[in-house]
Amino acid sequence: MTMAAAARxxxxxxxxxxxxxxGEQPMSGIEIDSISMEFTLPDGGVVRALxxxxxxxxxxxxxxxxxxxxxxxxxxxxxVGGFLSPTRGAVRLNGHTVKGPAAExxxxxxxxxxxxxxxVEQNIGFGPRMAGRPKAEIRDKVHDLLxxxxxxxxxxxxxxxxxGGMQQRVALARCLANDPDVILMDEPLGALDALTREKxxxxxxxxxxxxxxxxxxITHSVEExxxxxxxxxxxxxxxxxxxxxxxxxxxxxxxxxxxREVKASSDFVATREEVLSMIWSMEExxxxxxxxxEVSS
Amino acid sequence: xxxxxxxxxxxxxxxxxxxxxxxxxxxxxxxxxxxxxxxFYSVLVVVVLLLAWVVTSALNLxxxxxxxxxxxxxxxxxxxxxxxxxxxxxxxxxxISVYRVLSGVVYGAxxxxxxxxxxxxxxxxxxxxxxxxxxxxxxxxxxLIPLVILWFGIDETAKIFLLFLASLFIMIxxxxxxxxxxxxxxVHAAYSLGASKLQVLRHVILPNALPEIFTGLRTAMGVCxxxxxxxxxVAADQGLGSMIMIAKNFLQTDTVVIGIILIxxxxxxxxxxxxxxxxxxxPWKGKG
Numbered sequence: 001m002t003m004a005a006a007a008r009x010x011x012x013x014x015x016x017x018x019x020x021x022x023g024e025q026p027m028s029g030i031e032i033d034s035i036s037m038e039f040t041l042p043d044g045g046v047v048r049a050l051x052x053x054x055x056x057x058x059x060x061x062x063x064x065x066x067x068x069x070x071x072x073x074x075x076x077x078x079x080v081g082g083f084l085s086p087t088r089g090a091v092r093l094n095g096h097t098v099k100g101p102a103a104e105x106x107x108x109x110x111x112x113x114x115x116x117x118x119x120v121e122q123n124i125g126f127g128p129r130m131a132g133r134p135k136a137e138i139r140d141k142v143h144d145l146l147x148x149x150x151x152x153x154x155x156x157x158x159x160x161x162x163x164g165g166m167q168q169r170v171a172l173a174r175c176l177a178n179d180p181d182v183i184l185m186d187e188p189l190g191a192l193d194a195l196t197r198e199k200x201x202x203x204x205x206x207x208x209x210x211x212x213x214x215x216x217x218i219t220h221s222v223e224e225x226x227x228x229x230x231x232x233x234x235x236x237x238x239x240x241x242x243x244x245x246x247x248x249x250x251x252x253x254x255x256x257x258x259x260r261e262v263k264a265s266s267d268f269v270a271t272r273e274e275v276l277s278m279i280w281s282m283e284e285x286x287x288x289x290x291x292x293x294e295v296s297s
Numbered sequence: 298x299x300x301x302x303x304x305x306x307x308x309x310x311x312x313x314x315x316x317x318x319x320x321x322x323x324x325x326x327x328x329x330x331x332x333x334x335x336x337f338y339s340v341l342v343v344v345v346l347l348l349a350w351v352v353t354s355a356l357n358l359x360x361x362x363x364x365x366x367x368x369x370x371x372x373x374x375x376x377x378x379x380x381x382x383x384x385x386x387x388x389x390x391x392x393i394s395v396y397r398v399l400s401g402v403v404y405g406a407x408x409x410x411x412x413x414x415x416x417x418x419x420x421x422x423x424x425x426x427x428x429x430x431x432x433x434x435x436x437x438x439x440x441l442i443p444l445v446i447l448w449f450g451i452d453e454t455a456k457i458f459l460l461f462l463a464s465l466f467i468m469i470x471x472x473x474x475x476x477x478x479x480x481x482x483x484v485h486a487a488y489s490l491g492a493s494k495l496q497v498l499r500h501v502i503l504p505n506a507l508p509e510i511f512t513g514l515r516t517a518m519g520v521c522x523x524x525x526x527x528x529x530x531v532a533a534d535q536g537l538g539s540m541i542m543i544a545k546n547f548l549q550t551d552t553v554v555i556g557i558i559l560i561x562x563x564x565x566x567x568x569x570x571x572x573x574x575x576x577x578x579x580p581w582k583g584k585g
Contacts, residue, residue: 081485081489082488082489083485083488100488101485101488101489102488102489102491103489103490103491105489106489106490107485107486107489109482109485109486110482112480112482112483112585113480113482113483113485113486114483114486115483115486115500115501115504116581116584116585117504117505117507117579117581126487126490126492126500127490127491130487130490130491130492130493130496130500131491158580158581158584160581160584160585174486174490175490178490178491184489
């Protein structure tokens with residue numbers, strides 16, 4: 001039953017199915033199988049951060065998750081990353097159950113997750129070094145990745161001397177150095193200014209195309225979620241759950257068209273408005289509840 | 298409006314001209330970041346104090362029993378350097394005090410850092426150690442001297458053990474604070490990059506704690522330097538503390554003053570060396 005539930009939530013309607021790979025979903029890719037997450041508060045109350053969430057992500061697919069604050073999207077990522085175990089349900093990667101963090105699931109954090117005592121080169125080579133790979137191999141790999149993310153000539157720099165955008169390039173390269181099956185991104189561009197953010201979105205798109213990695217992206221930005229999601233999952237709070245799923249053409253389009261053109265196209269704008277108004281109404285619901293309780297108290 | 302003239306480096310160093318940061322001063326009062334070193338006034342006050350000593354010495358304004366003349370102090374100092382004090386060369390009096398401090402701090406760090414790490418990483422260790430650490434922390438090391446003398450007598454072991462105790466609790470708390478300051482996303486990142494528990498400890502938690510540990514070492518050095526002098530005042534026949542105590546008994550005010558000046562200068566030097574080491578060894582401090 002659980003498998004079927006996951007497949008139901010994950011598989012798009014047949015008419016929209018355009019990738020043959022989604023047919024073999026139970027074995028390949030990420031399978032989030034009806035997970036629930038409950039936190040007990042100090043006062044005895046229970047917060048239902050996630051309630052019966054199911055989602056399948058095919059190998060090589062890029063999926064973005066969006067939702068108002070408190071909808072459990074970061075909890076979801078922490079569970080897939082293996083940092084939290086769900087109260088109920090399970091996450092499987094290529095058929096085996098996730099039991100903790102591991103090198104197969106790389107994570108790119110918002111900011112401040114680089115090791116400031118190491119240079120750019122040492123940060124990127126961290127994973128292979130922990131795995132005990134030969135020094136020459138690590139050096140070559142790091143050298144290649146520096147080129148991939150556009151940081152040639154910065155190998156010896158301490159990371160704290162880099163700008164925010166460059167630090168996130170290091171974070172992406174560090175994740176790729178381990179050659180993970182899946183890349184989990186937790187608001188990786190959230191702290192960047194608008195222009196840098198746009199540039200970095202282009203980099204993420206290019207890396208997705210070049211590496212063919214499965215990517216799960218958590219974001220606050222509707223535009224980013226549309227631009228970097230073949231599928232967009234909109235989540236709702238209280239309890240955290242999947243509210244709606246969109247299948248989007250924009251990442252593929254972004255591979256061949258300039259970003260501004262993609263983002264200005266009429267269907268992009270229409271979808272953006274639809275998602276925005278959905279999130280707005282959820283936010284207003286939350287505010288309304290708080291507002292009324294304030295009045296009554 | 299004329300172009301801004303680049304101030305000479307000496308003027309900037311003296312704090313008489315603004316540097317790149319203090320130049321951006323936006324308000325006349327309240328912007329603490331725009332306050333420069335004011336080093337000119339530091340130099341001034343040292344010069345004035347020395348001049349006052351020269352003048353009072355020249356005019357014989359103060360009875361040498363209370364405060365020696367500058368000339369007499371200098372003569373005594375050269376004599377101390379040449380002949381030592383009570384058959385011990387001056388450099389040995391200094392050396393033994395510094396040696397005691399370094400030993401105490403090293404032992405304190407060797408024992409304290411693992412305990413602090415355990416307290417930061419394990420509830421059991423924290424629960425076990427917390428009452429002991431919190432109870433011992435406010436006790437001044439000097440209050441332990443009588444007990445230490447009862448246990449170890451007055452030999453070298455006693456002094457080093459006292460300094461070990463003085464630095465131990467500082468180092469425990471510093472290491473614990475360093476461990477607690479690690480951002481969980483760094484630990485998550487390391488695990489998701491395939492690091493084992495031991496590798497997370499060695500490659501993430503330890504380097505992350507180093508700035509706090511170093512601050513602890515600096516504090517421990519300062520406290521131990523103060524403690525060693527006091528301990529030598531009580532019971533020792535060598536060391537700067539014992540030198541000024543014995544000199545006092547013979548009413549040799551000049552030797553007492555020389556000892557005090559040396560204690561101050563060495564304490565200052567220790568602090569400067571520690572700051573320099575910190576800059577060299579932990580350049581990432583505060584950059585996380």
